[in-house]
Amino acid sequence: MKLLREYLGEALGTFILVLFGCGSVSATVLLGVFNSLLEIAIIWGLGVAIAIFITRNYCPAHLNPAVSLAMSFIGNLRWRKLPFYILSQTIGAFLAGFLLYFLFADAIAIYEGANHIVRGTPDSYKSALYFGEFFPNPGLETLLPVSVYMACWAEFIGTFLLVFVILRVTEKPKLVDNTTPFVIGLTVTIIICLIAPFTQAGLNPARDFGPRMVAYLMGWGSAALPSVPYSFLTVYIVSPLLAGGFAAFLQRLVFTKRKNVPH
Numbered sequence: 001m002k003l004l005r006e007y008l009g010e011a012l013g014t015f016i017l018v019l020f021g022c023g024s025v026s027a028t029v030l031l032g033v034f035n036s037l038l039e040i041a042i043i044w045g046l047g048v049a050i051a052i053f054i055t056r057n058y059c060p061a062h063l064n065p066a067v068s069l070a071m072s073f074i075g076n077l078r079w080r081k082l083p084f085y086i087l088s089q090t091i092g093a094f095l096a097g098f099l100l101y102f103l104f105a106d107a108i109a110i111y112e113g114a115n116h117i118v119r120g121t122p123d124s125y126k127s128a129l130y131f132g133e134f135f136p137n138p139g140l141e142t143l144l145p146v147s148v149y150m151a152c153w154a155e156f157i158g159t160f161l162l163v164f165v166i167l168r169v170t171e172k173p174k175l176v177d178n179t180t181p182f183v184i185g186l187t188v189t190i191i192i193c194l195i196a197p198f199t200q201a202g203l204n205p206a207r208d209f210g211p212r213m214v215a216y217l218m219g220w221g222s223a224a225l226p227s228v229p230y231s232f233l234t235v236y237i238v239s240p241l242l243a244g245g246f247a248a249f250l251q252r253l254v255f256t257k258r259k260n261v262p263h
Contacts, residue, residue: 006081007088009059010068013051014092017063018207020047022100025130030107041192049185056181064204065089066244070163073248074256086206093210097131101214124223132212133200133236134226140197148228151199151235158195159203159243162187167251199235208236 024043027033034040052061060077062068068085071077077085101108108127111117117124129138135154136146146154165187169180188203195201202208212232215224225232 003081003084006059007084009055010062010085010088011092011095013055013059013061013063014089014206014210015096016051016054017044017047018093018096018211019099020044020050021207022096022130022211023103026100026104026107029127029130030104030111037193037196041189041196044192045185045187045189047185048188049181052181052184053178063089063206064163064240064244065206066159066163066204066240067166068244069241070167070244070248070251073245074167074252089206090210093206093208094213095210097211097214100130100211101218119219120221120223122223122227124220125227128215128220128224129200131215131220132208132224132232133202135199135231135235137197137200144197146198148231148235151231152239154195154198155202155235155239156243156246158191158199158201159240160247161191162203163244163247164250167247168255171251171255202236203240205237205240208232 021040021044024034024040024047028040034043048063051063055061055063060071062071062077062085065086068077068082068089072079072082112119112124112127115126117127119127125134126138135148135151136144162184166184169183170176191203192201195203209232212224216222226235
């Protein structure tokens with residue numbers, strides 16, 4: 001039962017942060033509710049903080065495969081649990097994507113009609129970008145060309161910073177308090193402001209892959225994927241996971257003085 005609560009907690013927390021974060025992107029793209037990257041980044045950060053608050057009594061509230069991988073490397077999560085954590089997080093993100101699709105279904109249709117977008121054609125990524133991430137950022141592609149290599153580096157750097165902050169502020173459980181979720185959420189906000197102009201700042205393989213699969217299944221098909229073949233995998237899944245592993249390596253190399261007790 002305890003394990004089930006952990007997995008459900010990870011799914012619920014990831015569901016919440018994707019619902020809030022992708023919801024803010026949806027409202028911006030489809031309805032023009034927000035006018036700046038900072039506004040969206042703040043909502044993402046608050047969504048992360050709220051998700052941690054809601055679920056931290058039931059699970060470690062990693063809510064991100066890159067974080068779970070890092071926690072396994074430093075000994076805070078048993079390796080046998082890792083696949084189930086990642087699966088739970090991805091399912092939570094996928095369900096949030098489906099809820100957002102049905103919530104915004106009419107707005108999507110109106111947006112596509114107004115902009116002469118035929119779902120499933122290559123150009124229809126413009127109405128799929130609130131599900132998965134794209135590079136170059138569709139709003140800045142004429143100003144900031146981004147190669148797949150630069151995109152990988154951007155996601156690596158952003159995710160590394162996020163995971164490293166999480167490892168540092170949660171290193172001593174007795175010092176984790178009600179400010180910790182806000183520190184993590186604020187970190188997400190700042191990193192999004194830094195990285196989103198390049199790649200829309202995925203920073204989380206589950207957050208990207210789950211909603212992206214919703215778009216893929218709901219008619220966008222290959223338009224839900226970045227134009228560079230397999231870059232959804234290299235940029236938004238592999239790069240964040242490598243970043244999580246590197247953050248854990250640095251944590252163990254420089255800061256860890258004792259072996260932590262696995263959950």
